[in-house]
Amino acid sequence: MRRITMWLVATVAVVVLLFSYRTSTMGPAGPASAAEGGTAEGGTAPGIVSGSPGAAADPPGSGAGDTAPPTAPGTPGNTAKAGTDLVVNGTVVQTRWGPVQVQVHIISGRITDVTALQVPNGNRRDIEINSFAVPHLRSEVLTAQSADIDVVSGATVTSEGYLGSLQAALDSAHFKG
Structure with a gap:
């Protein structure tokens, strides 16, 4: 009788531990919140964040030519643009490893x-993979001038x-690459 009781308690403990274990395939904890840029649908709307006629002289990403503030998470982007200089946020794409979102800078049609x-x-492996993959993807996009590149x-x-x-950001900017 004592062995059966111990076996039953051990089995219940193992089952509880198995169901409470969080694996790396579960993605980030909980649904995307507004602070992370999510909406009830799981992403932000793409939109033009800022534009400035003087941005061509400023290095991309310096913020020196930006005139409009970034959009609030979960809201459509500002449509403030001047000339052909744009900064556009793409939608938040939910993947099984976590959310992905990019911002594209377009100056004079490039x-x-x-x-x-x-x-x-979410874990060290994600950080290692993305520290290589993201710069490679950026380089390929700048060379191809489109989202038509290999993974x-x-x-x-x-x-x-x-x-x-x-692609959502480029579509929002009506970019023809």
Whole structure:
């Protein structure tokens, strides 16, 4: 009788531990919150963040030519633009490893910079993969001047999220690359 009781208690303990264990495939804890840029649908609307006629002389990402504040998470972007200089946020793409969102800088009809606003970073492996994949994706986009590039081997899920967010930003900017 004592063995059966011990076996039953051990089995229940193992089952409880198995169901409470959080694996790396579960993504970030909980749904995306407004503070992380999420909406009830799980992403922000793409939109033009800022534009400035003097941005061509400023290095991309310096903020020196930005005139409009960034959009609030979960809201459509500002449509403030002057000339052909744009900074556009893509949608937040939910992947199985976590959210991915990019921001694209377009000056005089050319993609001059792509910044990853969100990438999966739930564990050390995510950080290692993305520290290689994100700069590689950026370089390929700047060379191709479009979202029509190959995914990075070993970072397929993040690459697909990156390209999905980028394409949404380019569509929002009516970019014809």
